Each structure stands twice: as C-alpha cells, then as structure tokens.
Amino acid sequence: MSLNVIHSISDMQSISNALRKEGKSIACVPTMGYLHEGHASLIREAAKQYDIVVTTIFVNPLQFGPKEDFERYPRDPERDIAIISAAGGKYVFIPSIDEMYPPEYQTTITIGNISKSFEGLYRPGHFEGVATVVAKLFAATKPDAAYFGQKDYQQTLVIKQMVNDLNMGIDIQVIPTLRESSGLAMSSRNVYLSPEEKKSALVLQSALQTGLSLIREGIRSRISIEEQMKVILATCPEFEIQYCNAALGDTLEMPDEFSENDEIVLLIAGFLGKTRLIDNMAWSGND
Structure with missing residues (x-):
C-alpha cells in the first residue's frame, strides 16, 4: 500500500471512518515535520501494534510565542513523506493553517496545573496551543492510540491529562528519547x-x-x-x-x-x- 497524503480535515475523517468500519485499528503520530530517526521510531512502534498509522505534519502557530522560531522552523515535506513511507506509515495528514484555523475559529483548550511550570512558565500559551492542535488532530484522524516521544516530557503529561479529562478514549504511548551517536537528544x-x-x-x-x-x-x-x-x-x-x-x-x-x-x-x-x-x-x- 502506497502512502496516501491528505490535506483536508473532512477527507481525513471520512478515511478514518471507513477504516474503522473495516475493523482497522488506527494510531496517530503527531509531528511538526522535519522528521528525524526519533519520529521514524514512533511510526515503527505504532505500526507494530496498529493496522494503520497516520502521521500528521503541521507547524502549529498557536504553540509558538511572538519571539519564537515559527517562521524559521525547518520544513521539508517531501523528505518527511519519504521517511514516513520507509517507517511503515500508511497515511500522512498535512493540513494548511487555514484548514486548521479558519477565520471564524475561536476555541482553545487550557490545561490546569500540569501545564503551568517549566515549559509553561517560560513559554506562556505554549500548552494551550499544543492541547488545541492535538485535540483537533485527534478529531481529524480518529485514532485508537497516539505516539509521542519522551523528549517533550511535560507535553506528554499535558496530553494525557487532556485525553483523560475529555474522555477521548485514546491510548497515549510515550517512547523513550532517541539520541544521536554522541548522546545529543534528537530534535x-x-x-x-x-x-x-x-x-x-x-x-x-x-x-x-x-x-x-x-x-x-x-x-x-x-x-x-x-x-x-x-x-x-x-x-x-x-x-x-x-x-x-x-x-x-x-x-x-x-x-x-x-x-x-x-x-x-x-x-x-x-x-x-x-x-x-x-x-x-x-x-x-x-x-
């Protein structure tokens, strides 16, 4: 099965609904793209346990502060697609900013205490952006499980809290940080x-x-x-x-x-x- 690239939320939802009717299990691997071996390991782990792996690529403006690196964040979707395909991904969801946040968009998700310290303290609004985009990606891909890397440790706790509090019924899997041969955490x-x-x-x-x-x-x-x-x-x-x-x-x-x-x-x-x-x-x- 070749890799399928989807750009619209409605198309992604329709595909996920059809896969579920066929009895297929779905795992989601949310990313911001410019993938490395750490991301590939998440896709491989998901593919071991679930029939279909949907990788998402979206550089989310809501989780970047005004002086952060949204504009210069590295992007290379063609390279990403090759990595996803080689790792066993079946679908890649690549929405535009307008698709995710149309002009009339007004909703954000705020998580409580677990989001206030550490990254939340130094990056105000970051976890509101993370929770909001992940919730929307889950709504689009309709997964049974989602895979994240331990490197963003606090983020994994925030997402687990959201999934639990909102009764999303999604199994959150956290995979150990992959490191370069030198020991530097992959990023x-x-x-x-x-x-x-x-x-x-x-x-x-x-x-x-x-x-x-x-x-x-x-x-x-x-x-x-x-x-x-x-x-x-x-x-x-x-x-x-x-x-x-x-x-x-x-x-x-x-x-x-x-x-x-x-x-x-x-x-x-x-x-x-x-x-x-x-x-x-x-x-x-x-x-």
Missing part, C-alpha cells in the same frame, strides 16, 4: 546548531546522567540533585539555563525530599546561542 531544531555547538550541547546529557547517578546512589534531596546537575552545566558557560530541576514524574511537583519509591524526572532547558534546547531523563525505581 528537529538540532539543524540550527553549529558543529561546535553540538559538542557543547552534550553538557545537558552529562548533567542529567549525573543526576541519575545520584538517585541510583540513594540521594533523595531535590536540592542536592539539582545543585550537582548545575555544577556540570556550569562547565559550559555558553549554555544559558532556564531551568534545571528534579520533579515527581507524574505531577511535576517538586518536594524537598523524594521518597524511595518516587518516580523522578530530571528536566533541563535553556539556550545555546540562539537555539533553545530541552532534555530530560526519568527514574522509575527499576533502572
């Missing part, structure tokens, strides 16, 4: 980095690994963990820290002391030159 925005900046960016992984090592050693003081991660980040003065924290993996709350069985996530964000980088690592107690 479409890595294209912005110079070779020297890519080397410098490895300090994020080093700091996160330091935090994980402390947790494995039994350290449960949040401040102690964070201080040691910041010591590592300080070895790269070009990296401008926005946040470097340890938090509860399910709520993102930050107690002074974690309990022995707490799931803990380590989160870092900041700027390297003009490029904003985020990364995280999670501790489940079984690592």
Whole structure:
C-alpha cells in the first residue's frame, strides 16, 4: 500500500471512518515535520501494534510565542513523506493553517496545573496551543492510540491529562528519547546548531546522567540533585539555563525530599546561542 497524503480535515475523517468500519485499528503520530530517526521510531512502534498509522505534519502557530522560531522552523515535506513511507506509515495528514484555523475559529483548550511550570512558565500559551492542535488532530484522524516521544516530557503529561479529562478514549504511548551517536537528544531544531555547538550541547546529557547517578546512589534531596546537575552545566558557560530541576514524574511537583519509591524526572532547558534546547531523563525505581 502506497502512502496516501491528505490535506483536508473532512477527507481525513471520512478515511478514518471507513477504516474503522473495516475493523482497522488506527494510531496517530503527531509531528511538526522535519522528521528525524526519533519520529521514524514512533511510526515503527505504532505500526507494530496498529493496522494503520497516520502521521500528521503541521507547524502549529498557536504553540509558538511572538519571539519564537515559527517562521524559521525547518520544513521539508517531501523528505518527511519519504521517511514516513520507509517507517511503515500508511497515511500522512498535512493540513494548511487555514484548514486548521479558519477565520471564524475561536476555541482553545487550557490545561490546569500540569501545564503551568517549566515549559509553561517560560513559554506562556505554549500548552494551550499544543492541547488545541492535538485535540483537533485527534478529531481529524480518529485514532485508537497516539505516539509521542519522551523528549517533550511535560507535553506528554499535558496530553494525557487532556485525553483523560475529555474522555477521548485514546491510548497515549510515550517512547523513550532517541539520541544521536554522541548522546545529543534528537530534535528537529538540532539543524540550527553549529558543529561546535553540538559538542557543547552534550553538557545537558552529562548533567542529567549525573543526576541519575545520584538517585541510583540513594540521594533523595531535590536540592542536592539539582545543585550537582548545575555544577556540570556550569562547565559550559555558553549554555544559558532556564531551568534545571528534579520533579515527581507524574505531577511535576517538586518536594524537598523524594521518597524511595518516587518516580523522578530530571528536566533541563535553556539556550545555546540562539537555539533553545530541552532534555530530560526519568527514574522509575527499576533502572
């Protein structure tokens, strides 16, 4: 079966309805395009479990702030289509901005506490844009499940909250972050980095690994963990820290002391030159 490219919401809904009548299961992989191996891994994982994988490509203006990189965000739909096809995708939904947000459009979705800290603090309105577009993509593709990468950790919690609160009945699967051979977390925005900046960016992984090592050693003081991660980040003065924290993996709350069985996530964000980088690592107690 060749890859089918759909541009209208009504066409996508009709196709999904027909597939469901045939008894096919559907998984959705939402993306903003400029795909890399991390995205391909999501498509492959979805294809193992579901009959049909619909990948969406939409650079969503609602989730970008006024001084962010919406205009220069990398785009290459022909390359994306080739990657999707090779990974086992069957359909790709590529709507225009006018298709998603016509002139009369007025609705946004706001998520509560889980969206207020970290990315929500530094990117006001970001998660309203994310929740709104993902809800619309789900309405268009009508999936049984959706696949996301762990790299956008807080985003996965926001989407899970929305799906649960709005009784969407969609299984949200989160796949571990894929990394380049150097250890740098794969990201479409890595294209912005110079070779020297890519080397410098490895300090994020080093700091996160330091935090994980402390947790494995039994350290449960949040401040102690964070201080040691910041010591590592300080070895790269070009990296401008926005946040470097340890938090509860399910709520993102930050107690002074974690309990022995707490799931803990380590989160870092900041700027390297003009490029904003985020990364995280999670501790489940079984690592």
